[in-house]
Amino acid sequence: MKKWIAALLCLLLVTGPVLASERFEDVAPDAYYAEAVAWAVDQGITNGMGNRQFAPDQLCTIGQALTFLWRACGSPEASIAQPFSDVAETDYYAGAAAWAYENGLVTGPELGAARPCTRRAMVTYLWKLAGSPISKNVETGDRDWNLLLVNPWNAIPADFSVDLQSVGGGHSVDARCADALTGMLSACRAAGYSASICSSYRTQAYQQSLFDQRVAARMAQGMTRAEAEAVTARSTAVPGTSEHQIGLAVDLVDSGYWQLDSTQASRPTQQWLMAHSWEYGFILRYPSDKSELTGIIYEPWHYRYVGEDAARTIYEQEICLEEYLEELDTFSLAAAWARETGITTSSTDDSFRPNENCSRAHLVTFLWRALEQGKLRLP
Ligand SMILES: [Zn+2]
Numbered sequence: 001m002k003k004w005i006a007a008l009l010c011l012l013l014v015t016g017p018v019l020a021s022e023r024f025e026d027v028a029p030d031a032y033y034a035e036a037v038a039w040a041v042d043q044g045i046t047n048g049m050g051n052r053q054f055a056p057d058q059l060c061t062i063g064q065a066l067t068f069l070w071r072a073c074g075s076p077e078a079s080i081a082q083p084f085s086d087v088a089e090t091d092y093y094a095g096a097a098a099w100a101y102e103n104g105l106v107t108g109p110e111l112g113a114a115r116p117c118t119r120r121a122m123v124t125y126l127w128k129l130a131g132s133p134i135s136k137n138v139e140t141g142d143r144d145w146n147l148l149l150v151n152p153w154n155a156i157p158a159d160f161s162v163d164l165q166s167v168g169g170g171h172s173v174d175a176r177c178a179d180a181l182t183g184m185l186s187a188c189r190a191a192g193y194s195a196s197i198c199s200s201y202r203t204q205a206y207q208q209s210l211f212d213q214r215v216a217a218r219m220a221q222g223m224t225r226a227e228a229e230a231v232t233a234r235s236t237a238v239p240g241t242s243e244h245q246i247g248l249a250v251d252l253v254d255s256g257y258w259q260l261d262s263t264q265a266s267r268p269t270q271q272w273l274m275a276h277s278w279e280y281g282f283i284l285r286y287p288s289d290k291s292e293l294t295g296i297i298y299e300p301w302h303y304r305y306v307g308e309d310a311a312r313t314i315y316e317q318e319i320c321l322e323e324y325l326e327e328l329d330t331f332s333l334a335a336a337w338a339r340e341t342g343i344t345t346s347s348t349d350d351s352f353r354p355n356e357n358c359s360r361a362h363l364v365t366f367l368w369r370a371l372e373q374g375k376l377r378l379p
Helices: 002-015 032-041 062-072 094-103 117-129 175-190 204-220 224-233 261-266 270-282 308-317 321-341 359-372
Strands: 163-168 171-174 195-199 251-255 283-286 302-305
Touching: 032 302, 032 321, 032 359, 062 117, 062 359, 094 195, 094 204, 117 224, 117 321, 117 359, 175 195, 175 224, 175 270, 175 283, 175 302, 195 270, 251 270, 261 270, 270 308, 283 308
Parallel strands: none
Antiparallel strands: 163 171, 195 251, 251 302, 283 302
């Protein structure tokens, strides 16, 4: 047996490292990731999927991506206890998860290891590991029209204007999302449910009258003006900070139940909308567990158009718009660093396809460029 191993070692020394294409049937010798795969195997980062398969196109989960990254860094043991409530010590990614938390790559309290890892997330992990370098060539906060952030802390810009389009029933929205809205409502009907628009675009004057009415009603019940305004602002946006004023938000109700209360959430129509709105570029804007970030109570009827790309990511990652935009800003910095160091060859943030899920081929290529080619100096 020992002789065999010695003979094999000799052979390796003579022939050099094993090519990935010899080890794996599904890695072509000229594939862009072939060298990265060979390196990853040599480093003990992966052994492939068994049966001479590497599965280059298979999509990575967060758990897999962090494990590869952790192994690439030498599998360092974290000096903290497992911080994630959804990670068991027996999970293969437990060590990687604690290490990633300790190094600020991910935050708690849950990891969501089974969620898909986007290309954005992967490059952001590497950037954070490099010490979050700030590029001089990046300005964050420049947003596309569909990602305009309006909340209690971000008022509508003074120069804002919108082209409206009627969607029937006396309602109108920003013309650029009207087709998406009517498409979603028809699909909802075709699936056997019925949603009605109960509120859409509002002018400043209308938002003001809504807000004033609700404040007056609360004052009539004995609240002071300050109390009434504070309570009202949690569910009816202060004029100038309502998404309804930018024409990208609609309140949708089950056609058989028009009350705007939390029981909307259990109506089959709302459940269909919650499960499918992202396909049309809409998100449930105020989820139950994000009120601290959105400033607005759980509203299982308020849908906001953000575009299909953003809606899909927000839905899949179960985050709110505020969190998504913060990720985008972080990503702009991470992407600039990745371009400047040569970890990516994409010339712009968009051409990098940040929302696409990271495949195993992408993952080993990023790691290889970052670590093997010395683009990332580990702390
Ligand atoms: Zn609303």
